[in-house]
Amino acid sequence: MSGASLPADERLAPASLARRLLGRPELGAVAGAAAVFVFFSFAADSFLRAASLSTILYSASTIGIMAVPVALLMIGGEFDLSAGVMVTTSALVTSMFSYQLTANVWAGVAVSLLVTLAIGLFNGFMLVRTELPSFIITLGTFLMLTGLNLGFTKLISGGVSTQAIGDMEGFPSAKALFASQWDIGGVTLKVTILWWLALVALATWILLRTRAGNWIFAVGGGADAARAVGVPVVKTRIGLYMGVALCAWISGQHILFSYDVVQSGEGVGNEFLYIIAAVIGGCLMTGGYGSAVGAAVGAFIFGMTSNGIVYAQWNPDWFKFFLGAMLLLATLLNAWVRKRAEARA
Amino acid sequence: MGAVLAAALAASLAGCSSTGGKRAADERAKAAAAGRPAVSTPRWTFAMVTHAGDGDTFWDIVQKGAQEAAAKDNINFVYSHDDQGQAQAQLVQNAIDQRVDGIIVSLAKPEALKDVVGKAVKAGIPVVTVNSGADRSKAYGALTHIGQDEEIAGEAVGTELTRRGRTKAVCVLHESGNVGHEQRCAGAKKTFGGTLENLYVEGTNMPSVQAAIQAKLQADPAVDAVLTLGAPFAATAAKAKDTAGSKAEIDTFDLNPAVLQGLKSDQLGFAVDQQPYLQGYEAVDLLWLYRYNANTLGGGRPVLTGPQIVTKDDADALADYIKRVTR
Numbered sequence: 001m002s003g004a005s006l007p008a009d010e011r012l013a014p015a016s017l018a019r020r021l022l023g024r025p026e027l028g029a030v031a032g033a034a035a036v037f038v039f040f041s042f043a044a045d046s047f048l049r050a051a052s053l054s055t056i057l058y059s060a061s062t063i064g065i066m067a068v069p070v071a072l073l074m075i076g077g078e079f080d081l082s083a084g085v086m087v088t089t090s091a092l093v094t095s096m097f098s099y100q101l102t103a104n105v106w107a108g109v110a111v112s113l114l115v116t117l118a119i120g121l122f123n124g125f126m127l128v129r130t131e132l133p134s135f136i137i138t139l140g141t142f143l144m145l146t147g148l149n150l151g152f153t154k155l156i157s158g159g160v161s162t163q164a165i166g167d168m169e170g171f172p173s174a175k176a177l178f179a180s181q182w183d184i185g186g187v188t189l190k191v192t193i194l195w196w197l198a199l200v201a202l203a204t205w206i207l208l209r210t211r212a213g214n215w216i217f218a219v220g221g222g223a224d225a226a227r228a229v230g231v232p233v234v235k236t237r238i239g240l241y242m243g244v245a246l247c248a249w250i251s252g253q254h255i256l257f258s259y260d261v262v263q264s265g266e267g268v269g270n271e272f273l274y275i276i277a278a279v280i281g282g283c284l285m286t287g288g289y290g291s292a293v294g295a296a297v298g299a300f301i302f303g304m305t306s307n308g309i310v311y312a313q314w315n316p317d318w319f320k321f322f323l324g325a326m327l328l329l330a331t332l333l334n335a336w337v338r339k340r341a342e343a344r345a
Numbered sequence: 346m347g348a349v350l351a352a353a354l355a356a357s358l359a360g361c362s363s364t365g366g367k368r369a370a371d372e373r374a375k376a377a378a379a380g381r382p383a384v385s386t387p388r389w390t391f392a393m394v395t396h397a398g399d400g401d402t403f404w405d406i407v408q409k410g411a412q413e414a415a416a417k418d419n420i421n422f423v424y425s426h427d428d429q430g431q432a433q434a435q436l437v438q439n440a441i442d443q444r445v446d447g448i449i450v451s452l453a454k455p456e457a458l459k460d461v462v463g464k465a466v467k468a469g470i471p472v473v474t475v476n477s478g479a480d481r482s483k484a485y486g487a488l489t490h491i492g493q494d495e496e497i498a499g500e501a502v503g504t505e506l507t508r509r510g511r512t513k514a515v516c517v518l519h520e521s522g523n524v525g526h527e528q529r530c531a532g533a534k535k536t537f538g539g540t541l542e543n544l545y546v547e548g549t550n551m552p553s554v555q556a557a558i559q560a561k562l563q564a565d566p567a568v569d570a571v572l573t574l575g576a577p578f579a580a581t582a583a584k585a586k587d588t589a590g591s592k593a594e595i596d597t598f599d600l601n602p603a604v605l606q607g608l609k610s611d612q613l614g615f616a617v618d619q620q621p622y623l624q625g626y627e628a629v630d631l632l633w634l635y636r637y638n639a640n641t642l643g644g645g646r647p648v649l650t651g652p653q654i655v656t657k658d659d660a661d662a663l664a665d666y667i668k669r670v671t672r
Contacts, residue, residue, distance in 0.1 A: 045443075046442055046443040046444070049442060051441070051442045052439075052442040052443075055435070055438050055439060055442055058435075059435055062431070150521055150545065159524075159527060160521050160523075160527065161454075161456075161524070164456070255431060258431075258460070259430065259431070259456045259457045259459070259460075260456055261456035261457075263430055263454055263457070263521075264521065265520075265521030266429050266430065266431070307435070307439055310425055310436060310439040311439060311442070311443060313423050313443075316424055316425045316426060319425075320399070
């Protein structure tokens with residue numbers, strides 16, 4: 001700085017690329033993902049193989065499809081503990097409706113969409129009507145759905161899993177949409193990855209480019225203030241829960257059309273994985289901040305960690321410990337990077 | 346901190362017991378593990394993927410059998426488990442990605458594993474199924490199945506219950522969605538002279554299991570037999586019975602030290618053992634035999650490891666084996 005010319009006003013200078021990147025909410029998650037990736041590249045021999053990476057992507061996509069709407073919901077300041085079993089409910093409805101009425105499978109798919117959306121509507125409606133914490137409301141829905149899943153399946157199918165519907169009309173075309181896969185040079189890519197990417201793109205567009213996106217941030221930042229400036233708080237909240245339901249429907253159909261039979265007791269506990277993915281991705285537990293891309297990166301970190309531990313052949317008795325520790329480290333790194341970025345920006 | 350530790354250590358050294366305890370157990374384990382591989386085949390890697398929940402006694406014994414066979418056969422043995430079908434399939438996929446030399450898998454939720462087992466077979470990895478899924482094993486391309494035929498085991502229980510003069514039994518299922526468990530209860534129902542009802546409980550949450558059994562016994566005092574499908578649940582059922590003031594007899598599938606104690610003290614009627622040690626040991630050994638010599642066992646039919654009915658009379662003979670976690 002020899003001061004030969006006057007320095008330009010720094011506020012008017014175009015922000016450098018690095019500085020613009022540092023301002024993004026996903027940055028910390030990306031740094032965490034890179035760290036986990038490098039770590040397992042060294043820790044596990046088979047981690048970097050193409051086949052392994054496709055397995056990891058698939059695993060991330062199954063969590064990621066649900067992490068997207070759950071992230072939006074968390075930005076809007078709410079939780080959904082029923083998200084995990086709702087996936088199973090959705091798959092059960094399709095399977096049992098089609099089988100019992102010997103209907104075209106697509107009819108079951110449509111009925112399942114309606115039922116699942118109705119559950120989302122119920123969650124949202126109960127929340128706005130009772131003003132109780134969403135934690136309590138959806139905990140109730142979670143338990144009720146767990147019971148309904150087992151109860152109805154036993155009542156209708158006579159067993160704890162549904163009958164096979166693989167030979168029914170409409171199954172192949174529905175399978176193509178929800179559970180197809182391609183072999184590219186020995187690597188299997190599953191369609192859920194496309195669903196996942198499409199949902200991330202859609203959610204990002206909604207959040208950053210539409211009025212609804214502004215409403216979501218406003219409701220999560222402070223519902224009363226949002227209401228005062230004319231944001232339709234009720235509509236936004238119900239919409240967010242129906243978004244979770246829509247994605248639960250997609251996930252549920254994927255499980256059904258992948259395996260042809262649904263186990264009624266599954267899905268319990270997965271709701272936390274979705275929340276973890278969203279939080280690693282930069283969503284605040286208190287609402288008002290976060291991004292869909294971040295949640296996708298969070299799901300990817302989860303996929304890398306849960307599969308990486310297996311590839312590294314660590315003792316499975318400690319699996320949950322390693323998983324928790326890695327996730328905590330990734331989140332800490334995320335928080336640290338974001339703090340530094342905010343300090344510099 | 347260091348001082349406290351040192352003091353505790355000194356105290357424990359001073360108050361040393363010359364018999365039993367951890368030291369005696371360690372000595373035994375050392376002696377058992379000292380055996381070097383008995384073979385000179387290359388160090389192959391076998392992966393075992395089961396549907397076990399976390400911290401399950403039964404699968405500990407299976408694993409123990411597999412590890413001891415692996416030590417003998419010079420095998421690098423890796424174990425993983427998940428009780429959700431989709432996640433278990435994922436773990437099998439992980440094993441394929443790692444290009445292991447053999448896969449051992451339990452087919453408790455067969456449909457979820459169908460594709461991925463087929464994939465392993467297509468990739469040229471020999472697969473042996475264990476424990477559950479006897480009827481699907483062959484169709485999915487596995488070499489052989491090692492386990493108990495759940496239906497036959499259930500029938501043996503039904504016969505035994507009838508012989509003991511029972512009239513109303515409750516079958517406690519602790520893993521919802523497990524086809525093998527359904528078959529056990531169905532088998533028992535088939536041969537049992539009285540009536541048998543199913544009771545679903547949440548197996549990973551013991552207090553809720555006890556509460557559910559207790560409620561059942563209180564609601565229906567006519568129940569005179571409770572059949573649990575896993576060893577840890579027998580003790581819980583016994584507690585539930587005491588609290589409910591019921592006179593029901595508790596019988597169970599599988600063995601553990603508590604069950605043995607229960608048999609001795611007449612808390613339990615009988616136990617049905619499916620010899621989990623054999624399921625792990627034989628699975629590894631058969632894969633080794635296949636790789637070494639292209640041998641298979643069972644002639645295309647399941648190799649049965651049970652049922653074996655264990656009563657008070659057998660309890661003493663088995664005590665030592667149960668203590669070292671091989672029965």
